[in-house]
Amino acid sequence: MTKQGTTRRNVLGALAAGATAAGVATAQPAQAATGESDFRAAPGAARRPNILFILADDLGWADLSSYGSPDIKTPNLDALARSGLRFTQGYSAGAVCSPTRIALYTGRYPARTTAGLPEPIAAVNARDGLAPEHPTLASLLKTVGYTTALIGKWHGGFLPNFSPLRSGWDEFFGNYSGGLDYYSKYSHMGVHDLYDGEEPVESDQYYTDLIADRAEEFVRREHRTPWLLNLNFTSPHWPWEAPGDRAVSKEVTAALLAGDRRALQHADGGSLETYRKMVENLDTRIGQVLTALRRTGQERDTLVIFASDNGGERYSYTWPLSGLKASLNEGGIRVPTILRWPARIKAGQVSHVPVVTHDWTATLLEIAGASPDPDFPLDGESLAGYLLEGDRAPERDLFWRTRTDRALRRGKWKYLRLTAGGTDALYDVVADPREQANLAAKHPELVSELRAQWEEINAPLLPYS
Template identity: 65%
Template sequence: MSDGPQSSRLTRRTLAGAAVGALGAGAAAASASGPAYAEQPFRAVARGGRTPRPNILVILADDLGWGDLSVYGAPRIRTPHLDRLARDGVRFTQGYSAGAVCSPTRVALYTGRHPGRIKGGLAEPISAPGPDNGIPPEHPTLGSLLKDAGYATAMVGKWHGGFLPWFSPLKSGWDSFFGNYSGGLDYFSKWAGNGYDLWDGEQQVDDPRYYTDIVTEKAVGVVRRNARLNQPWLLNLNFTTPHWPWEGRGDKAVSDELTARLKAGDSRALFHEDGGSLAKYEEMVEDLDRAVGRVLDELRRTGQDRDTIVLFQSDNGGERFSYNWPLSGEKASVNEGGIRVPMIVSWPGRLRGRQVDDTPVYTTDWTATFLELGRATPDAAYPLDGTSLVPHLFQGRRVPERDLFWRTRGGRALRRGDLKYARLDGVDHLYDLRADVREQADLAKKRPADLAALKAAWEAVDATLLPYPA
């Protein structure tokens, strides 16, 4: 395979009514939103010498759908700050989460490995405390490996890697943590399915304000504090927005009702199945955008932006109010709508802005990338499953061909090139994503040899993972 510059189809976005080539693999979508600039095919900046060690800011949204940003074609939602991040960097059209729900993707990001390599990665998601339901403190992580390489490490927001007393970010390599341990919590009361869930490290704290505001304030404080450091830093900023319950900052009464139901024993109250709306979801996503903007503004104000690589992505596909068109499926599904997510990377001065990249990339690729950029050495006893994107992003090389793998209790998928094998509801399917990103034309009977090859490849990876408990 050639090591020349990565080729990519030109994607052009203009103002209202323009066509948006947002899907990659030959597909396109129409949108009434979008920035007034043309995106160019990705090309690495030609620079001599070794890429310097950057600060690393990883921002996760929670249950944000593939098309929920205006830069990804949302017809109603406006996200100017994330659009600006894309304008200043590279927008991936085929970015994938490693899991179809929250905690498996986070386990993959933190460890750089398939979720099924540890017991904690088998929960979909981690919802109950227990000694097996988390990332073991002895397992190397992005936090611990970068810390060993001289980085200051912090996490703000949603951990979802296991509960105290067995697991916490502080036990897994992060110097500081402020946030929640569970998957979802009420934005005001901070009650979750297992009780009150707002923590400074391993101590509970009280703050009745809207949670997105608290997370943003704490992250801005970390960025400000890091400006005084004489060492590079890692900040994992994990918003719960726009995960249910469907509450904006003016919805304290909704919070009171849901929290009362939760305390009275209604274990599904926070799922908010009797609430929410498209308008409320739009409000929450736009609030997320403003929050990210505040953090990015602090990065610029403190003069750290040119020394910091920023990754923004969702932890999995969107839920009931998301805009995923033309993808099929949603959160918890191995269809594209459950695993293909918005993904943007920016590093001013090192990556050209206004670029679009159709390369399929995957959660664990970013773990490998950040470890290489930070000159951290992975532990040979815990080999990574991702591929570092450093040669691609900074030297213009193609990402080596490899399979992308997903496994859930209810489904399986493997992507090889443009072909995707998926088992849905117990039935095996084969799709050509270049021609059929919506996964409606099943080629399983037409191309049985390809189906068999991808199925065998999936089973070979699966054989190396822990089985799901009965």
Template identity: 60%
Template sequence: MSSYENELSRRAFAGAVSVTAAAAVGLGAVPAEAAEDRQAGPVEREFRASRSRPSRRPNILFILGDDLGWADLSAYGSPHIETPNLDRLARQGVRFTDAYSGSATCSPTRFSLYTGRYPARTRGGLAEPIADRSAGLEPTQPTLASLLKASGYATALIGKWHAGHLPDYSPTKSGWDEFFGNFGGALEYYSKLSPGGEYDLYEGDAEYKDLRYYTRIITERASEYVSRDHHGKPWLLNLNFTTPHWPWIADGDTAQSAEIVRRIKAGDKRALGHQDGGSVEKYKQMVEDLDRSVGEVLKALERAGREEHTVVVFSSDNGGERFSYNWPLSGNKASLQEGGIRVPNIVRWPARLDGGQVSHVPVFSPDWTATLLELAGARPHPAYPLDGVSLAGYLLRGEKPAGRDLFWRVRGERALRRGDWKYYRGRNGRDQLFNLAADIREQADKAAVEPARLAELRAAWEAVDAGLLPYPAQGVSSK
């Protein structure tokens, strides 16, 4: 079957599928440490809506990895990276196999998550990604945080903001009560220096000095936040790790850090990109450190007695980079091929969602904005309609998932997914059509044998694009 509505029943998944076979068909895998669960039957099962249970407004912990690829977790098929904490989170909740970021690079996806809208609804979202101080998320734009804050939530963002710089843009200007982290797109993990050599660690809008490894610092901050007394208020925490984004520095790599800092201070603006460094092994260390850090925060949540009534969502801001394990996907970060936008995505809510489930329904970043607003009893601003669709009815009430298109646009590329079919135009300007259910690697172009379908999806893409802001005249247009 190829219809969107039948996506759940079309592909059976059993927990006994091996890592290698699961990766080959794009379904994911059962982590090694779950072997004991295999004795009792499948660890994961096709998704079904949970039974109706009494609930209160949940706390929300949204954890975002940085440049983490779709298959970089052992729960998604990585043959060499071990992620027991995220695998456990998946077993306790719902793991999405066909989840996508809102764009193919850092800041546009963050715009889509913060606002629930396509990045190109706002001027700042046209930067792919933001690389200077000329653009950012306008404080007048409603955000998940501002809407939840208005409905009685405490709100905080810890980690990477990447939606503009001071003095015009800041999380504290866009609905978050508290901010601790970095404003830019990347920083050296120890010195906190940006590519241009500026120090980039802040508490609120003031610099905060701490020269320890960055992932350790924000893990401590997040653990403290989820443990804190919020005076009876539910809370939203956006926890945005920079791991495993370059530079390729693991905890303890102080000599490598010092060399990169020396080059930054000497004026080398490419030093932080670390094109001459890194390795598969170093990347593995960074992803496994991310997993340990997530585990620490989840443990703090459990110790505080808040696990049951906290919605935890884990995802990535785009597909993987140079050392990411992307098989069997084609492309990587910055591309609208599957490897650039398909990401790991897990949701857990013990009070309302049964664990050990897998869903093949296509979702993307703006859907989580709409979903979390509904779960919290908040509404979007009527003047800023969302492009995402709430998954609450699907997850909690057994409603049929909305039959809609997923749309992406970056400079020089375009893509639209409808059910199993994906329309894609790359930088060569050639329209292509792929059936992702049969060809997750995007190698069998069906454009010539399905011309009517191609024309229909191209027209659908162009109809959405017509309502978005155009790119500035300079540079390559996506149109």
């Protein structure tokens, strides 16, 4: 496919004027993809932005009011969408937690590294984690003067071998595992999992609130350089505990400590009402951090991205998509995605361009003026030119795989195989986002072409063990 992304010369010339200096960016209208309204960059000059990347955990495609939820109210995220750009076809790089996070941290397909192979990382060993020598979004931004922090869920490998502090983040406060009890802070392994850096710390505060408080404190500091904050909430990931559900927490924690390693998955718990409270609390706490940006005068020059690490779990609202977390159906990988940068992006806009997690890594590096490591080439495509310089959106194939499933999207077409050795399917996901009309028999040559492309992309990736 033709790649029509931005030219680094144009965007870097506008935005990278040194580690702490402001670069003048001449705003021009951005060319929208065919079939959608034009959206425009905001006028005026802009500094290299602070970057706030907010990642929800297992949030479903339509769990926000602005994406169609009939019951859950999310006024803060809805306001974020109104004040920026809402993507209708945003995707996660993986169908479960850690592969997507590895893609965000590295800008590459999850299976470029052993860290991206587990689905998800669930054990302490020397293999399953992001190697400290691998460049990351944080380490590359540090080379151009950014201060970096990760608050919340890391899920890139366990101590003693792996840590955000060894992969480019200046500071870390949060959990190493894929999930933990919201009050006791015990993980699925039955061990305490709350750390300040690499030192364990104690807190019985509801975890979503604790993370938000720590993020607000970071935002309110006096910063002398632009900063990156990866704010990785665990909400609304199981266990199904809303604020105040301490009795539920005690029950789940007791089962964990008794040796039930599946207790945290909470198969006998939760409800639609509990889930609503969890998502609405997440929205409130995101609003808390966004308010700190505004009150400290940083809102205009902070680029905020909000997304989820994969599709929704069993209480999520995903209509009209089919499938949930762990599936390569649309409901497992299409996620709410919102971008706001008041200095450069006009408010109230919607984009139907397909974008995927590792695109954001490439985009943020380009906007900040950081160069990827040539020994670790990116798989994501920068959207900087599309967003800021009037370029057409990059045209390329989007690729996914799990141990059993495969998918590739090209334009409106999605090639899908849901079981190893299973039958190839073809869907027009623009007309049929629910993936109900299998058009493979009508377009056998296209199926063959997309299958061959999937095989070509997959060939150099690491095999599952």
